[in-house]
Amino acid sequence: MKVTIYGIPNCGSVKKARTFFEENNIAYDFHDYKKAGIDEQHLQKWSTAFGWEKVLNKKGLTYRNLDETLKNEIVNQESAIKLMLDNTSAIKRPVIESDKGNTIGFDEKEYEGLFL
Template sequence: MKTKIYGIPNCGSVKKARTFFEDNHIDYDFHDYKKLGVSQESLEKWCNEFGWENVLNRKGLTWRGLDETVKIEIKDAISAIKLMKDNTSAIKRPVLESDKGNSVGFDEKQYEKLYL
């Protein structure tokens, strides 16, 4: 399985991840979930693997721009997945899937451990 990077192209963390792969000549596929969306199954899988609290990006502009009543309603994986499905920018980026392991967020040391 070729590594798949999920994210949006203008995100700084996604750019760092793509640069890491390109600089190290590692082949990957890029899934732009701003254009292509993200499946319910992928969100459920990521939340099960990493915990919904780690998949939901609470530091980004999308989260900060949400109405407080919406934020208060996010209490579990089901409510977080619904929000992330409707607002893909609320997903922490990048999400990587590969045979060598999956990860969420940019972590160069972890990438080195997995891919080099």
Template sequence: MKIYGIKNCNTVKKALDWLKENNVGFEFHDFKKEGVSLEKLQDWSSKVGYEKLLNKQGLTWKQLDAETKATIIGEKEALQLLSAKNSMIKRPVLEFENGLVLGFQEEMYQRLFLRH
């Protein structure tokens, strides 16, 4: 299992802390240090849709000029933008054998990893 994100993001920190506290093994991939390939973004988009990958609530999106935002008319443009500005990817991205989860919700992680 691999978790993608930015180390100083509070939501990513919460997810990493939860995984550690619950002894769930993972590999961490830091967007800022390692980037994310267009191929990986295309794979994720095929699973959850590019609309969910693009975090329009974040500061990076809000700081974009209107002209740039207007160019995001489909998957191709969105993924190119996410590739160039990976801090706009909804995070963390949890990639595992049976799927992909965006964001951190403790209840979801419990359902995935703590089968009582």
């Protein structure tokens, strides 16, 4: 099975996801989008699959610290993707792509159903 975890290494949810895969002996690739960035195609695909409102992490510190004017400009998928390209920390994490399906965020029960 091919699994790629997208996120940033110091994120608590990403750490939980990585631990889940390691404890269950599931090999994965890790894509650090803080260092390696993320392309518009991935953000388009995730926004279509999960909804841009879910991909854009409005609960996170990065989003909450944005200027109110900038936040008010986020009205659709296109504007959300532009923001996420410029501020990768505003992307909900982790995003997991695999042969068995894709998921966003950490949910151990969902992981068990999808990957075990």
